[in-house]
Amino acid sequence: MTLVNGHSYKDKKSTNTNLAILVSHRFTYPFDKPIEYGENVAENLNRLGGNAIMVQRLGDIFRGRRTWPEDLTNNSVQPTLKSAVAGDITYGLGYRTMTDILQFIKDIDKVVEGFANPENLLYGPEIKFYSNEVVLDKNFMTNIKGLYSIGDGGGLTTGLMMASCSGVKMARILSDNIKSEDN
Secondary structure: OOOOOOOOOOOOOOOOOOOOOOOOOOOOOOOOOHHHHHHHHHHHHHHHOOOOOEEEEHHHHHHOOOOOHHHHHOOOOOOOOOOOEEOOHHHOOOHHHHHHHHHHHHHHHOOOOOOOOOOOEEEEOOOOOOOOOOOOOOOOEOOOOOOEOOHHHHOOOOOHHHHHHHHHHHHHHHHHHHHHHHO
């Protein structure tokens, strides 16, 4: 399974800006296999891209057409992921996912002019898999004595900022425990 992520290189400069747009889904009864669903979406997109990441121009998505390699040649925004294959990511994403992504782009464009530029590129898929939350007490301890869980590993957070905050909180808890043992 090949997925994209919003990585940026420190030493490799680009005129492009990279970010991820994620849409959360909470499935209801009787469906109870969200991880398998995400895997299926990723597998389908990988197949459609010939086992490579697909890229599509935003304007082509709005026009309901795929992006062809020659479309990218004359596009003002050039792909930074050179191995990406021009295609149609809408074939692999569900309707609700795609409409949520497009609505987000339109909404952000009201604040950040150019965000919905038809020549902007969308890569796919980026899929995050989150498992059930681990049961923790207020100090992040699990039901196993001495085992703590913080950040994404415990299913508590869904991003770097909150994962970092839980790490800071855990450091403060440990520091306070060390201080109380010293007294």
